[in-house]
Amino acid sequence: MEKRVQFDFAIEFTNGGGIQGQGFRLDIAGDNITDQELADYLVRDMRLLMVGKVQILNKTILAEKHKRTPVNASSGNKKLIDLSHTIEHGLVTYKGLPAPIICDYLSREESKKHYAPGTEFQIGKIEMVANTGTYIDCPFHRYEHGKDLSEVGVDKLAELDGIVVRADHKETFTINADFFRDKELRGRAVLVYTGWDAYWNTDQYFEHHPHLTEDAARYLVECGVKLVGIDSVNIDDTRGGERPVHSQLLGAEILIVEHMCNLDQLPDEGFTFSALPPKFKGVGTFPVRALARL
Numbered sequence: 001m002e003k004r005v006q007f008d009f010a011i012e013f014t015n016g017g018g019i020q021g022q023g024f025r026l027d028i029a030g031d032n033i034t035d036q037e038l039a040d041y042l043v044r045d046m047r048l049l050m051v052g053k054v055q056i057l058n059k060t061i062l063a064e065k066h067k068r069t070p071v072n073a074s075s076g077n078k079k080l081i082d083l084s085h086t087i088e089h090g091l092v093t094y095k096g097l098p099a100p101i102i103c104d105y106l107s108r109e110e111s112k113k114h115y116a117p118g119t120e121f122q123i124g125k126i127e128m129v130a131n132t133g134t135y136i137d138c139p140f141h142r143y144e145h146g147k148d149l150s151e152v153g154v155d156k157l158a159e160l161d162g163i164v165v166r167a168d169h170k171e172t173f174t175i176n177a178d179f180f181r182d183k184e185l186r187g188r189a190v191l192v193y194t195g196w197d198a199y200w201n202t203d204q205y206f207e208h209h210p211h212l213t214e215d216a217a218r219y220l221v222e223c224g225v226k227l228v229g230i231d232s233v234n235i236d237d238t239r240g241g242e243r244p245v246h247s248q249l250l251g252a253e254i255l256i257v258e259h260m261c262n263l264d265q266l267p268d269e270g271f272t273f274s275a276l277p278p279k280f281k282g283v284g285t286f287p288v289r290a291l292a293r294l
Contacts, residue, residue, distance in 0.1 A: 002027070002063070002064065002065050002066045002070075003027075003028050003030070003031055003032075003061055003062065003063060003064070004025050004026060004027050004028060004061075004062045004064040004066070004067075005025065005026050005028050005033055005038065005059060005060070005061055005062070006023060006024065006025045006058075006059070006060045006062055007024055007038065007056050007057065007058060007059040007060070008020070008021060008022045008023065008024070008056075008057040008058045009021050009024065009038075009039075009042060009054065009055060009056055009057065010053075010054075010055040010057065011042070011043075011048065011051060011052075011053075011054050011055075012051075012052040012053045012054075013048075013050045013051060013052055014050045014051070014052040015050045025062070025064075025067075026038075026041075027066040027067055027068055027070040028061075028070055029070040031061065032061060035056040035059065038056050038059070039054035039056060042054070078293050078294065079293070079294040080291050080292070080293055080294075081262055081265050081266060081271075081291060081292045081293075081294065082262065082289070082290075082291055083134070083191075083229075083260045083261060083262050083263065083273075083290040083291055083292060084133065084134040084260070084261065084287075084288065084289050084290045084291070085133050085134050085197075085200055085259055085261055086133070087100060087102075087128075087132055087133040087287060088100075088102065089101065089102040089103070091132070091133070091201070092201075093131060093132050093133055093135075093259060094131055094206075094233065094234075095206045097129050097131055097132075098128070098129060099128075100126060100127065100128035100129075100132055101125075101126070101127040101128070102124065102125075102126050103124070103125050104122060104123070104124060104125065105123045105124060105125035106121065106122065106123040107122060108120040108121065108122050111123075130283055130284070130285040130286050130287075131285050132287055133259060133287040134257065134258070134259045134260055134261070134287060134288060134289075134290050135257070135258060135259065135277075135285050135286055135287045135288060136149075136157075136255055136256065136257050136275050136277050136285065136286065136288045136290075137246065137250060137255065137256040137257075137258070137284065137285050138151075138152050138250070138255055138284050138285070139250045139251070139253055139284070140282075140283070140284030141246075141250060141284030141285045142243070142246050142247060142250040142251070142284070143250060143251065146250060146251075146253075146284070147253065148280065148281060148282055148283055148284055149277050149278065149279060149280045149281075149283050149284065149286055150279045150280060150281040150282075150283075152255070154276075156226055156227065156253075156255060157255070157274065157275055157276050157277075158274040158275075158276060159272045159273075159274055159293075160188065160189035160226055160227060160272060160273045160274070161187065161188045161189070161272060161273075162188060162189045162190075162191060162266070162269070162271045162272055162273040162292060163183060163184065163185065163188050163189070163190055163191070163268065163269050164191050164192075164193050164263060164266050164267070164268050164269075165179055165180060165183065165190060165191070165192050165193070166193045166268075167179050167192060167193070167194055167210060168193075168194065168195055169194040169195050169196050169209075169210045169232070170195070172210070173208060173209065173210045173211065174210075174211070174213060175192060175194075175210060175211065175212045175213065175216055176212075176213045176215055176216050177213070177215045177216045177218070177219035179192075179216065180216060180219055180220060180223070181219075184269075185220065185223040185224075185225050186223055186224045186225065187224060187225070187226055188225055188226060189225070189226055189227040189228075189229065189273040190220060190225050190227070190228045190229070191228075191229040191230075191260065191263055191266070191273065192210075192212070192228070192229065192230040192231070192235075192263075193231060193263035193264060193266075194210035194230065194231055194232050195231070195264065196209055196210050196231055196232035196233070197231040197232075197259075197260065197261040197262070197263075200259075200261065205233055206233060208239065209232040209233045209234065209238075210230070210232045211230075211232065211234060211235060211236055211237045211238075211245070212228075212230070212235050212236070212245045213237075213244075213245075214244035214245065214248065216245070217244060217245040217247075217248035217249055218248055220248075220249065220254065221248055221249065221252040221254065225254055226254065226255070227254060227255040227256070227257065227273070227275070228249055228254060228255075228256055228257075229256070229257035229258070229260050229273075229275075229290070230256075230257075230258055230260060231259070231260040231261055231263050232258070232259075233258070233259065234258060235249075235256055235258055255275075257275050257288065257290055260290060266292055266294075267294070270294065271292045271293060271294045272292065272293045273290070273291075273292050274290070274291055274292075274293070275288040275289075275290040275291075276288060276289065
């Protein structure tokens with residue numbers, strides 16, 4: 001059945017005044033919509049500014065024929081795609097490296113001893129290596145005197161113009177310079193889609209995997225890209241001790257993001273890419289919440 005939502009609302013403005021509405025009806029996608037999603041939709045659709053408190057009142061879901069394109073609260077002028085894997089206790093990201101330990105430093109039960117009745121907190125404790133989950137490599141990871149995470153400018157981490165280069169692992173594991181020719185690359189985040197993330201958290205993920213070649217890395221350096229990402233276990237071929245792709249890219253201060261996912265949800269172009277790690281001194285790699293904004 002097609003569903004609509006009926007509700008009242010009251011909106012207050014931070015500079016004084018407000019507006020109210022009663023008995024509004026909107027088409028919705030799915031069977032429900034949260035109060036927060038409705039509030040965000042109202043503010044966006046009415047192009048309101050200086051909005052403070054928004055109350056949604058008397059909300060009712062009705063089975064009624066849609067009057068227009070249904071409201072999808074997650075949509076708007078922009079859509080965000082999460083390109084990161086979830087990090088959880090015991091996750092093995094790279095064979096040979098320890099899995100993270102995620103536990104309570106202060107449990108909710110223990111916190112009851114320190115706070116007023118009904119007031120509880122949890123403080124987590126995380127022990128892990130920096131190469132965990134979806135992570136970013138900066139020059140310090142490879143070079144002793146290269147820039148660490150605290151020295152990399154945010155202009156190289158956020159809102160980068162992005163492009164997806166598709167190299168399906170079912171067709172090849174070796175991604176050479178030819179995959180990148182005849183494309184607009186300069187100044188962009190180049191994300192290599194292989195589909196290898198389908199094997200995440202399985203034994204197959206750690207087997208021989210899609211990777212870039214040294215000539216691909218040299219070509220990307222020549223083209224002046226800002227960042228290169230891939231959805232496999234390593235951007236290099238790990239069957240030997242050399243890491244020419246890391247060496248070439250990080251030597252040119254081109255950042256690397258490995259273990260990405262959901263690149264199949266992106267268009268070839270027309271999005272920005274961000275991957276922001278904490279601002280650590282003396283660290284060359286750390287997990288990120290990588291995302292694309294369409």
